[in-house]
Amino acid sequence: MLRMSSDAEDLLQEVFVQVWHQANRYSEERGSPEAWIVNIARSRAIDKLRSIRRMERSFVLTDDPAKAESSDNVESSAAESETKLTMNSALANLPEAQRKVLVLAYFDGLSQSEIADRLKEPLGTVKTRMRSGIQRLRDLLETKVR
Amino acid sequence: MATAEHEYWREQGEIYALGALDGQELKDFEAHLAAGCPVCDAYLRETGETLNLVHRSLQPVTPSTAVKDRILRQIAGDKVVPITVAQPKQTRGWQIITGTIAACIIGVVLTGTYYNYRYSVYSSVVNLLRDPTTRDLPLYGAGPTPTAKGRFLWNQSGEGHIFVSDLPSAPEGKMYAVWTIAQQSPPRYVGTVETNPKGQGGLHIKTTRSELPVETFAVTLEPVGTTAAPTGPMVLVSKQS
Numbered sequence: 590m591l592r593m594s595s596d597a598e599d600l601l602q603e604v605f606v607q608v609w610h611q612a613n614r615y616s617e618e619r620g621s622p623e624a625w626i627v628n629i630a631r632s633r634a635i636d637k638l639r640s641i642r643r644m645e646r647s648f649v650l651t652d653d654p655a656k657a658e659s660s661d662n663v664e665s666s667a668a669e670s671e672t673k674l675t676m677n678s679a680l681a682n683l684p685e686a687q688r689k690v691l692v693l694a695y696f697d698g699l700s701q702s703e704i705a706d707r708l709k710e711p712l713g714t715v716k717t718r719m720r721s722g723i724q725r726l727r728d729l730l731e732t733k734v735r
Numbered sequence: 736m737a738t739a740e741h742e743y744w745r746e747q748g749e750i751y752a753l754g755a756l757d758g759q760e761l762k763d764f765e766a767h768l769a770a771g772c773p774v775c776d777a778y779l780r781e782t783g784e785t786l787n788l789v790h791r792s793l794q795p796v797t798p799s800t801a802v803k804d805r806i807l808r809q810i811a812g813d814k815v816v817p818i819t820v821a822q823p824k825q826t827r828g829w830q831i832i833t834g835t836i837a838a839c840i841i842g843v844v845l846t847g848t849y850y851n852y853r854y855s856v857y858s859s860v861v862n863l864l865r866d867p868t869t870r871d872l873p874l875y876g877a878g879p880t881p882t883a884k885g886r887f888l889w890n891q892s893g894e895g896h897i898f899v900s901d902l903p904s905a906p907e908g909k910m911y912a913v914w915t916i917a918q919q920s921p922p923r924y925v926g927t928v929e930t931n932p933k934g935q936g937g938l939h940i941k942t943t944r945s946e947l948p949v950e951t952f953a954v955t956l957e958p959v960g961t962t963a964a965p966t967g968p969m970v971l972v973s974k975q976s
Contacts, residue, residue, distance in 0.1 A: 627790050
């Protein structure tokens with residue numbers, strides 16, 4: 590998600606220390622311990638990613654405003670994430686349009702409106718693709734469980 | 736709540752679980768959750784577990800060994816926080832009532848299903864006993880279980896029932912396979928019988944009619960999944976050796 594291994598290692602340290610300090614806050618009601626730790630890691634990674642993005646945007650805007658608005662930039666970021674996907678993964682089994690919106694939301698931390706803006710697609714289309722993608726993941730999960 | 740309205744919240748919940756809901760829709764959904772919606776709570780939790788698949792799609796990367804040292808150094812001076820199971824939130828009265836009713840309904844359904852099953856087994860055994868062509872054969876312990884006992888009710892139409900007693904539970908990875916043996920024919924697997932902690936068990940058997948009359952009935956201890964031919968020791972047999 591963070592692309593720089595040094596950023597990822599800093600984040601890993603922060604997450605482990607947070608889990609160490611807040612282990613007594615874990616509740617089974619919220620899901621499995623794995624889900625709890627992954628949520629902490631993802632939420633911190635997205636915060637960091639958004640702050641990096643804000644910083645990059647301000648630098649790019651002063652340099653070349655057109656470049657900051659280019660959808661190619663974001664597309665390449667999502668594509669970069671996708672290249673790291675394992676071939677047999679659940680995401681790899683989704684149609685490209687569904688995978689793209691899920692990757693932008695899950696790994697790049699973009700909201701539905703931001704994704705619609707960047708992909709130049711109607712908000713309704715983005716929502717439908719997200720929901721279809723999640724439904725497909727759910728079906729894959731059920732198939733694996735069976 | 737109307738189904739159509741709830742369908743709307745369910746759809747919003749999927750995008751919320753992904754972290755992509757924003758603007759007024761986000762505020763509305765959070766207000767809906769805050770008002771207390773057990774259906775959405777449960778659906779969100781389930782969607783969250785599904786989305787856990789997503790991070791597993793990434794190729795794992797091993798961090799440098801320095802990270803582990805840094806983490807251990809950072810927590811070295813900390814007081815250990817005991818891990819305790821978080822107490823569930825205060826349950827509302829209506830939730831208790833609904834839960835109790837649901838538990839009663841499930842209990843009644845499960846009890847009904849259990850008694851239906853027991854009744855169908857008893858009826859089948861009674862029908863076998865009513866049939867004058869049904870044979871009632873004693874089973875004798877053999878090999879590793881000489882004190883085991885049993886009875887085999889068998890009808891030449893291919894229906895039967897086996898009762899066993901004093902037969903210890905099959906060890907891990909093993910099962911008790913039941914065989915019928917007709918004259919000059921290889922043993923035929925007809926089912927697996929399980930025993931309770933008291934060593935008792937039973938199995939109702941329905942197979943296709945055998946061409947030749949069955950002469951011997953046997954139970955052998957087999958590795959789980961063995962159905963082609965007996966390979967393990969005989970633990971019960973219809974003819975005393």
